[in-house]
Amino acid sequence: MALWGMVIDLDRCTGCQACVMACKAENNVPAVGADEAKRGRVISWMQVLTETDEHHQGKMRFIPRPCLQCDDPPCTKVCPVYATYRNPEGTVAQIYARCIGCRFCMAACPYNAKYFNWYSYQKEAPGQNPDVSVREKGVVEKCTFCHHRLQNVRERALAEKREFNPSDYVPACAEACPTKAIVFGDLNDPASEVAQLAHSPRAFKLHEELGTKPKVIYLTEGEGGG
Amino acid sequence: MAEMHDPHEEVLLAPIERTGRGFYFAVACLSALILWGAIAYSVQFTQGLGVTGLHQPVGWGFYVTNFVFFIGISHAGTLISAILRLSKAEWRRPITRMAEVITCMVIFIGAGQILVDLGRPDRMMNVLRYGRYQSPLLWDATSISAYLTASLTYLYLPMIPDIAILRDRLAKRKLLYNVLALGWTGTEFQQKVLNRAIAVMAVLVIPIAVSVHSVVSFVFSMTLQPSWHSTIFGPYFVVGAIFSGIAGLIVTMIIFRRAYKLHYYLKPIHFRYLGQLLLIMALLWFYFTFAEYLTGYYGAEPEEMKIFWSKFTGPFWPFFWAMVLCNFVVPLVCLARLKAHTIGKVLIASLAIIVGMWLERFIIVVPTLSFPRLPFPEGVYWPTWVEWGETAGSFGLFALFYLLFTKFFPIISIWEIREGRESSVKEVEERIISYLPGDAEEKA
Amino acid sequence: MENLPQVSQRLVRGLQWVWVGCAFLLVGGIIAWIIHLIIASWRLDDVIQASVGISIVAIPIFLVFMGVILYVFWGVALHGRKRED
Numbered sequence: 001m002a003l004w005g006m007v008i009d010l011d012r013c014t015g016c017q018a019c020v021m022a023c024k025a026e027n028n029v030p031a032v033g034a035d036e037a038k039r040g041r042v043i044s045w046m047q048v049l050t051e052t053d054e055h056h057q058g059k060m061r062f063i064p065r066p067c068l069q070c071d072d073p074p075c076t077k078v079c080p081v082y083a084t085y086r087n088p089e090g091t092v093a094q095i096y097a098r099c100i101g102c103r104f105c106m107a108a109c110p111y112n113a114k115y116f117n118w119y120s121y122q123k124e125a126p127g128q129n130p131d132v133s134v135r136e137k138g139v140v141e142k143c144t145f146c147h148h149r150l151q152n153v154r155e156r157a158l159a160e161k162r163e164f165n166p167s168d169y170v171p172a173c174a175e176a177c178p179t180k181a182i183v184f185g186d187l188n189d190p191a192s193e194v195a196q197l198a199h200s201p202r203a204f205k206l207h208e209e210l211g212t213k214p215k216v217i218y219l220t221e222g223e224g225g226g
Numbered sequence: 227m228a229e230m231h232d233p234h235e236e237v238l239l240a241p242i243e244r245t246g247r248g249f250y251f252a253v254a255c256l257s258a259l260i261l262w263g264a265i266a267y268s269v270q271f272t273q274g275l276g277v278t279g280l281h282q283p284v285g286w287g288f289y290v291t292n293f294v295f296f297i298g299i300s301h302a303g304t305l306i307s308a309i310l311r312l313s314k315a316e317w318r319r320p321i322t323r324m325a326e327v328i329t330c331m332v333i334f335i336g337a338g339q340i341l342v343d344l345g346r347p348d349r350m351m352n353v354l355r356y357g358r359y360q361s362p363l364l365w366d367a368t369s370i371s372a373y374l375t376a377s378l379t380y381l382y383l384p385m386i387p388d389i390a391i392l393r394d395r396l397a398k399r400k401l402l403y404n405v406l407a408l409g410w411t412g413t414e415f416q417q418k419v420l421n422r423a424i425a426v427m428a429v430l431v432i433p434i435a436v437s438v439h440s441v442v443s444f445v446f447s448m449t450l451q452p453s454w455h456s457t458i459f460g461p462y463f464v465v466g467a468i469f470s471g472i473a474g475l476i477v478t479m480i481i482f483r484r485a486y487k488l489h490y491y492l493k494p495i496h497f498r499y500l501g502q503l504l505l506i507m508a509l510l511w512f513y514f515t516f517a518e519y520l521t522g523y524y525g526a527e528p529e530e531m532k533i534f535w536s537k538f539t540g541p542f543w544p545f546f547w548a549m550v551l552c553n554f555v556v557p558l559v560c561l562a563r564l565k566a567h568t569i570g571k572v573l574i575a576s577l578a579i580i581v582g583m584w585l586e587r588f589i590i591v592v593p594t595l596s597f598p599r600l601p602f603p604e605g606v607y608w609p610t611w612v613e614w615g616e617t618a619g620s621f622g623l624f625a626l627f628y629l630l631f632t633k634f635f636p637i638i639s640i641w642e643i644r645e646g647r648e649s650s651v652k653e654v655e656e657r658i659i660s661y662l663p664g665d666a667e668e669k670a
Numbered sequence: 671m672e673n674l675p676q677v678s679q680r681l682v683r684g685l686q687w688v689w690v691g692c693a694f695l696l697v698g699g700i701i702a703w704i705i706h707l708i709i710a711s712w713r714l715d716d717v718i719q720a721s722v723g724i725s726i727v728a729i730p731i732f733l734v735f736m737g738v739i740l741y742v743f744w745g746v747a748l749h750g751r752k753r754e755d
Contacts, residue, residue, distance in 0.1 A: 040281035040605055051601045065600065074450050080363040081352040082714060100352050101275070101345015103285040104363060107595065108449040112283050112602045116345065118276030137274035138345030207599060210450050357707045359721040364707070368728050371700050375735050379693075383742060401678070405685040408747040419745025423738050430734060 002166060003090040004145055005187035005215035006174070007197040008064055011222050012181035013048075015062035020046050022176030023066075026146060028128045028135075030121035043115040045143040046173050061221070064182065066173060067092060067113040067143035068206065068214030075105035075114060084140070090187075090215055091145050101138040110210055114142045145184075146171035166192070187215060234490050235643075238636045241486050243396065245633065248485060252629060256622040263619010266612040267342060275345055277612045284595045284605040288613040289343035291587045292620060295470070296336030297370070297442055298463070298583065302471030303329025303377060304435035305503075308428040316654060317499055319646045320491040323639045324482065325475050326381040331627040332474075333374050335620050340366075342616055362445045369441040372434050380427045383420060386410050387641040399634070439467040446590065452529040453522065453594045462514045469507040469553075470583035473576035476500055478628070480573050482637060491638050494568040501572040504579070505561040512554045532597045541606065542593050545585050552582025690743045697736045701729055 023029065023046040032041050046066045053059040069092050076084050076092060083098040084105055106114040120137040128134060131148040135141050150169045157164035166186050174182040185194035197203065202219040241249075270277050280287050306325040310318035340363075341347055357364045390410035393403035410416060443463035446454040476497065483492045522530045537546040560575040596605045631637075708721040 036276070040283075040603065041276070042282070047602075049601045063601075078361050078363070078448065080358055080361040080367075081349075081356045082358055082716070083352075085716075098349075098352060098356065099346065100349045102340075102343065102363065103345065104361070104445070106283075106285040107451070110450050110599050112598045112600060115282060116285060117274070118280070119274040137276070140345075212450075354703060356710060358716060359707060359711060359724050360717045365724065368704065368724060372728060372731055375697060375700070375732070379735060379739060383738075386742075386746065401682065401685070404678075404682045405689060408686055408743065410746055415749075416746045419742060423742045423745075426734070426738055430731065434731065 001088055001188065002186040003188040003215070004150075004169075005069070005090070005185070005194055005198065005217065006066070006145070006171075007183045007194050007200075007203070007217045007219060009181045009183070009197075009219040010061060010063065011202075011219065012179040013062045013064060014179060014181075015048055015050070015060075016178065017048050018176045018178055019064055019173035019182060020044060020048060022172040023143070026129055026132070026172035027144075028122075028132045029141075030117075030135075032119075032121050036118070036121075041116075041118050043117070043121075043141065045113075045115070045141070063206075063218070064173070065111060065113065065206075066145075066171075066216060068111055068212070068216040069143075069145060071213035071215060072211060074108045074110065074210075074212060078104045078108045080104065091147055092142075093147070094140065094142055094144060096133060096135050096139045096141065099139040101140065103140065105140060110207055110212065111214075114140050116140050235640060237487055237490065238638050238640055239392070239395065241632050242392065242634065242636065243398075249629070249633070252485075253626065256626045256629070259618045259622030260626065261619075262615040263617075263622065266615030266619065270342075270612050270616075271347065277610060279608045279610045279613060281605055281607075283598045283602055284592060284607040286343075286591055286595060287607050288588075288609050288617060289339050291584065291591050292617055293336055293339035293343070294442055294463070294587045294591070295584050296332050296339060296620065296624070298439060298467035298470045298587070299474040300329045300332045300336060300373070300377075300471065301435055301439065301464070301467040302475040303327075303380075304431050305468050305471060306475060307380065308431045308435075311424070311428045312432075314657075316646060316650055317496055319642045320488075320638045321475070321479065321496060321500075322384065322642065323381075323635075324479055324637055326377065326384075327628060327631050327637070328471075328475060328478060329377045330374070330381050331624055331631070333370060333377065334627070335624045337370055337374075339620065362441065362448050365441040365444060369434070369438045373431075373438045376427065376431045376434050380424075380431050382406075383424050383427060384639060384642065385635060386420060387412065388636050388639060391640055392635070402634075436464055439463045446594075451594050452527070452597075452599070453533045454590075456518065456521075458514060458518050458521075462518065465507065465510050465514055466583060466586060469504070469511050470579060472500060472504050472507060473579035473583070476504070476572055476576040477580065480569060480576075482632065486632070486637065488638065491643070497568050497572045498564045501561050501564045501568065501575065504557060504572070504575060508554060508557040508561070508579070515550075529597075529599055533593050536593050536597060537589060541596075542589060546589055549582050549585040549589055552578040553586065556582075686743075686747055690739065690747075693739045694736065697732050697739070701732050704728055 024031075024044070027045060029043050029045055032043060036042070046064060049063040049065050051061040051063060053061070069090060071086070071090065073084075073086055073092050076086055079085070080102060081098055081100055083095045083100070084092060085095075086092050101116070103116055106112075106116060117135050117137045117139055122134060124134045129148075131152065149171065153168045154164050157168075166189065169184075171184055174184040183194050183197055185192040187195050187198060189195055197219065198217045200219055202222065203217050204220055205214050205217055208214075278287065278289075303325040306318060307322045311322070341350055344350060353364070353367060357367065359365070386406070386408060387410055389403050390407040390412070393400070393407045396403070440460040440463065443459035447456055447459035449455060479492055479497070479500075483489060519534065522534050536542050556578040557575040560571040560578075564571060592607050596607065598604070704721075704725045708718065708725055710716075711718045711721040
C-alpha cells in the first residue's frame with residue numbers, strides 16, 4: 001500500500017510562492033478579497049512561512065507549509081462527525097459535505113494547516129478546476145496532496161488497461177516549483193526519490209516532539225547556508 | 227395540606243396568582259436583548275461566521291467562551307441542592323429550588339452557544355447521526371445530556387408536593403397542576419418514595435456535574451496547544467464552575483428577593499453562608515490559577531512563555547488583570563467580614579465574580595489561539611456587534627426562561643420550608659445530642 | 671383530584687401516562703443513540719474503545735434515571751394513590 005509523502009528542500013526554496021499560486025489555481029481556493037485578507041481570513045492551503053533568525057540579522061528562512069498529512073493527526077482525533085480522517089494511503093482527507101464547521105480541528109492542528117470558509121467566497125463558475133469541488137461557507141478545508149490528481153491517474157491507468165505508475169501522480173505545488181524544492185512520492189517505496197531524501201542527514205520534521213508523525217519532511221539548509 | 231399553615235406563604239404563591247407591571251417591564255427589557263441576539267444570529271446564519279471577529283488563527287472566540295461560561299453557571303444547582311441536601315445543611319431550604327431552576331435553564335443556553343458557533347448549523351444532526359466518541363465534543367454531548375436529564379429530574383421530583391399545593395389552592399391551570407402533581411396526597415408511603423428518589427438523584431447528580439465541566443475542559447486540554455494541554459484543566463474548570471455558579475445563584479436570589487418580596491424567607495444568614503462558600507471558592511480558584519501559571523513560568527518553554535507574557539504584560543493584560551481583580555481581590559475584600567452589610571457585600575462580590583469568570587474563560591480560549599507555534603501571522607481578535615448581540619441575547623433568554631418559570635411554580639420550596647419548621651428542629655437536636663459524649667449502646 | 675369531575679380525572683390520568691412516556695422516550699432515546707454511535711464506530715473501523723468505554727459508564731447512568739422516574743411514578747401516582755388516607 002502506498003504511503004504518499006513529500007520532501008521539501010529548504011536550501012532550494014527561494015520563497016517565490018509558485019507553489020502557493022499553483023495550489024490555489026488547482027484546488028479552486030477562493031481569493032477572499034482585500035478586506036477579508038486584512039481581517040486575517042486568507043485561505044492558503046500551501047502557505048510559505050517566513051522565519052527570521054534572531055541571532056543572525058538578515059537571515060530569513062522560507063518554509064512552504066502544506067498540510068503535513070500526519071500519520072497520527074491531532075485533527076482527526078477531535079472531529080465529531082468523521083469529516084476528516086486519515087485514509088489507508090496516509091492522506092488526511094476532508095469531507096466538505098459532512099463538516100459541521102465546529103472548527104475543533106483548526107484549534108487542534110499545531111501547524112495551522114486548516115482553513116475555514118467564513119463566507120461563501122465563491123460560487124461555481126467557468127474557469128475553475130472541474131475535478132475539485134467548490135466549497136460553501138461554514139466548512140473547513142485544507143491541502144489534500146491534490147488527491148483528485150491521484151484519482152485521475154488511477155482512472156487513466158484503468159482506462160488504458162495498464163499498471164498505475166506512481167510517478168505520474170504529482171501535486172500541483174511539486175509540479176510548479178521552479179527549483180524542484182518539492183519532491184513527492186511513495187514513502188513506502190525504498191527506490192523512490194522521496195523515500196531516499198526522507199532519510200537524508202539533513203532531514204527534519206516540524207515539531208517532531210509533538211508526536212504527530214508528519215509526512216512532509218524538510219531538508220535543512222546545508223553548510224553553505226540558506 | 228390544602229390549608230395554608232402560615233399567612234407568610236401567601237407571598238410564595240403571589241407571583242403565580244398575580245402579575246404586576248414589573249413583570250411586563252422586565253419581559254419588555256429582556257425581549258429587547260433577545261431581539262438583538264436574534265437579529266445578530268439571523269445575520270450570521272445567512273451570511274456566515276465572517277460577520278464575527280473570528281479569523282485565522284483565532285477560530286474560537288466569544289461563542290466558545292460563552293459556552294464554557296454558561297455551562298459553568300449550571301453548577302449552582304448541584305452544589306447547593308445536592309451537596310447541602312446530602313450533608314443535611316438546614317439553611318438550604320429556601321435556596322434549593324432557585325438553584326435547581328438555574329441549572330435547568332442555563333444548560334439549554336450553554337448548549338445553544340455551541341450550535342450558534344457552528345459553521346453549518348443546518349448539519350447539527352450530523353453529530354447525532356455520525357458522532358465520533360473519540361472527539362471531546364461527543365463527550366460533551368453525552369455528559370451534558372446526562373446532566374440535563376438529571377437536573378430536570380432533580381428539579382421536578384421535589385416540586386411534586388408544591389405542585390400539589392398549587393393544584394389544591396389555585397383556580398387557574400388546573401389541568402397542568404393536576405397532571406404534574408401525579409396524584410400527590412402527602413401520604414407516608416408517597417413521602418418515603420419521593421425522599422428515596424431524591425436521595426438517589428442527589429448522589430448521582432454530583433459525579434455527573436463534575437464530569438460535565440471536566441469534559442468541557444477536555445475540549446481544550448486534549449489538544450496539543452501550549453497553555454491548553456495541561457492536566458490541571460479538569461479540576462480547574464470544575465472549581466471555576468462551582469465558583470461562578472454560586473455567584474450566579476446569589477445574584478438571582480437577591481433579584482428575586484427584591485422583586486417578589488421574599489425577605490421573610492431569604493434572610494441575611496443565607497447570604498452569609500453562601501458568601502462564606504464563595505470566599506472559599508475564591509481562594510480555591512486562586513490556588514489553581516497560581517499553580518497553573520507558576521508551572522508554566524518555571525518551565526519556561528518558549529511557546530508557553532509567549533502566551534504567558536501576552537496575558538501578563540502583552541495584548542491581553544487588561545483582561546487578565548481585570549480577571550484577577552474581579553475573581554480574587556474584590557471577593558476577598560468584600561467577603562472577609564460578613565457580619566454587617568451582608569447582602570450588599572455579597573452582591574458586589576458576586577457581580578464581580580460573574581464578570582471575572584467570563585474573563586477567565588476568555589483568557590483561556592483566545593490567547594492560546596492567537597499565538598501559533600509556527601511563524602504563522604498572529605491574530606488579534608476583536609468581537610463584532612454580532613457576538614455582543616448573541617451574548618446579550620443569551621443572557622436575556624436565560625433570564626426570560628427563569629422569569630417565566632417563577633410565574634408557574636413557586637420559586638421557594640413550600641413543603642421543604644414546612645418540613646424544616648415541623649420536623650427539622652427536633653431532628654437536628656437529636657443529631658447534635660448523638661454527637662455529644664454518651665453511652666456506647668446508643669443506636670448507630 | 672377530588673375537585674374534578676370523572677371525565678377530567680381520566681384526562682389527567684392519561685396525560686400523566688403521556689408525561690412519564692415522554693421521560694421514558696427521552697432517556698430511552700439517548701441510550702439508543704449511544705448504541706447507534708458504537709455501531710457506527712465499529713462499521714467505520716474507527717476507535718471503538720472510546721465508544722464502548724463511554725457507554726459502559728453512560729448507559730447505566732441513564733438506566734438509573736429511567737428507574738428513578740418509573741419508581742416515583744409508580745410510588746406516587748399508581749401504588750401510592752390506592753392508600754389515600
